[in-house]
Amino acid sequence: MKSNKNLILWIELLFALLSLWVLKTVSFYPEHAIGTLRIYVLSMIVLTVSLVLSVRYYQSQHSTIDVDKICEMVQRIDVPAFIWSNDLSVMFANSAMDELLGITGEETEIDNAVVLSNFFHSISVSPKEAGVILSGQTLKTGLVTQNGQKRHIAWTTSVLKKNNTASLLFSIGFETTELENAKMELTKYAQDLLISQTRYDLSMKLSGVGFLLAETVREEYYVSEEAMKFLGISENCISFHDFRKKIHQDDRIKFDDYLVKIRNISNADTYGCQRILEMRIWTNNQYVWYAYQYHENLRNKDGRPIIGGALIDITNEKRKDAKIKNLAFNDKVTGIYNRNKLMHEGAKLYKMAMEAETQGYHYRYWVIVLDIDRFHIINDSCGYEKGDKILKAFAHILCEYTANSGLVARISADNFVLILQRYADDDGEPANTIEQIRESLAELAKEDFAGLSLSCSAGFASMPTPDSHDFKEVLEHAEFALAVGKGELSYLMGYDAKMHQEILYQGEMEKSLSEAIENHYLQLYYQPKVDIHTEKIIGAEALIRWIRPDGTMISPNVFIPIAEKAGMISAISHFVLCEACEQTAEWQKMGLPKIIMSINFASGDFYQANVCEVIRNQMDKFELEPEYLELELTERLALGDINYTVQQMNALREMGILLAMDDFGTGYSSLSYIQLLPLTLLKLDRSFIIEIETDKVAQEIVSAVIKIAKSMDMKTIAEGVEYKPQAEILKEMGCDYIQGYLYGKPMPPEEFQKRLEANT
């Protein structure tokens, strides 16, 4: 057949050349035109016939498929492939296909048609339909091989030849088993993930725990769904800045410290510990206590640390804590901490303050000791019930300043301690707070305790400072500052390093006290006491002064307590007794008017068994009669051991020595106690006198005290009288004597002598 086709081609070529030659010749020999035209027409016919034959041949060449050849090619393909016609007249599967279907060598020969019809059956499509459905498409099938393996194949089918009755098709399969398996695994993994996510969400919901994950580079938190609800936000992230705004003002210090810390965590750090940050967060229109339990050892892909943890509502725990603490450590009257608890908690805060300092955090604690002015008088005159109410109200005022950080404690009758945690550079503290407290107290008096004027004084110290070693010491410093402030008539006094140095200095001086006396560093000043009617000097109070070589003076309010603590007071008292007796005797010998010399007695002196003997010796030495000497005792001293006091005082009285109750109204006594003591004079404390013109309660108290004293044959003297109207009021009330700047400040002996001379 092939050789025939070639022959026709050659003839066609021959005719074509002949026709071309005829055409060419005709155009050169026009005289033979008619004969040539005939040949030409004939040639054209031959040429057309041969062209049609050629096209046909060409068409037949290009539309006929050599099935054997194709089968041969398919056999060489190493992926499953088969040739088939949808009338199943042609069926050929390659060996890769046989292998896929699990057919061994001989069987292949048997019947490809059976194999393939099985295949079409397995995919539930008849070969006829398959031809239509599959051509130009990809069919994915799952097959279970004879050894039970499940394999996935994607079939692509194309039409090789199509005629009226059947089409010849070629299908090739690509194995997608691995892909499908991976896809399935992925699907399973996604499902597992979904399940665990659901479980996680559910448990978060049930436990009420939210999550915060800090991203320190972008400075923001990833916020879990539950936490989004707490925080009232709709996005699942919030910047550090916005989160901080939701934290209670007093808890922000803690949060800021935490930020400093997490920002500084470097890649190299291997923090592993869990930390807890307790703070109040604004949630649904109120602050709620949350504990943020976070871990610092999580790592990002790039190794950067991630700080994340749970946000847990701890309101109930806080409440329970508060209840337990209340039972164990609280003051019964006010409900706030007692002294024991203060010492315990204070020690913890001291430790925290020291740590914070070493780590460079910028906050410190202020330890403030507060004292309600003249509280004991109020207690005495208004009754304990009212006194307790005032204490409670005062505690309540203080608590407002320690809502979160710091604490409040009542350490004795009217002494409270307030500890504030504030930024280190806030220099306005604690003065601002103390001013506010005083204002609140005045307000309280106006509203709930009509007619009373309530005020308080405060001394404070801060921690950490280089001049303290523990909390006890800081508290002592604050108490010391309070005492110094009171001495200087200031309601507010901060402890500072200068004071500390003074103490150190005095500490050294304690050791050389006798030397100081010898060198006349300690001197007695005398303050006149005058008769309220005649305004003549009837006596003097000897007040000690420590004058340093550079001329600076240290207040006895500062060094007497130190001397008492250090056990040096008896040396001072001895000096005072000698000096005062000698001076009085000298003035008497000079013929100056008779005066009663008062000296202040410290408890260390008073409780010495030989006190009477010591005094008698001095009187004898300077030939002074006992009625020239008056001992001033404070309430605290007198009431330390009431039986002993009464015994000792009786002995002194028997000697003829006068006894005065100093600073009456500032101590712990009530009038009923005073009545037990053989006193000759009651000294009304300066604090009553300061407000006697305006404070009705003070007036009533002073008037009542004067009356009671009179009824007991006791004289009364008012301390700290600075203005004439004060003296006038006291005169009207029946007070006997006056002492104060109005009639002279404490002065050196020479000056006092001049006053005495003028007195005559």
Ligand code: C2E
């Ligand atoms: P005190 O015994 O109550 O002494 C009265 C204090 O009030 C004195 O302070 C005196 O200077 C001050 N004063 C008197 N009148 C006025 C006034 O009108 N206005 C003002 N603002 N103050 C006035 P001073 O001398 O600083 O003594 C303070 C305290 O130190 C004394 O209080 C006393 O408790 C103690 N003290 C002083 N000398 C001795 C002493 O020799 N031995 C002992 N054990 N204690 C002493």
Ligand code: MG
């Ligand atoms: Mg005195």
Ligand code: MG
């Ligand atoms: Mg006094």
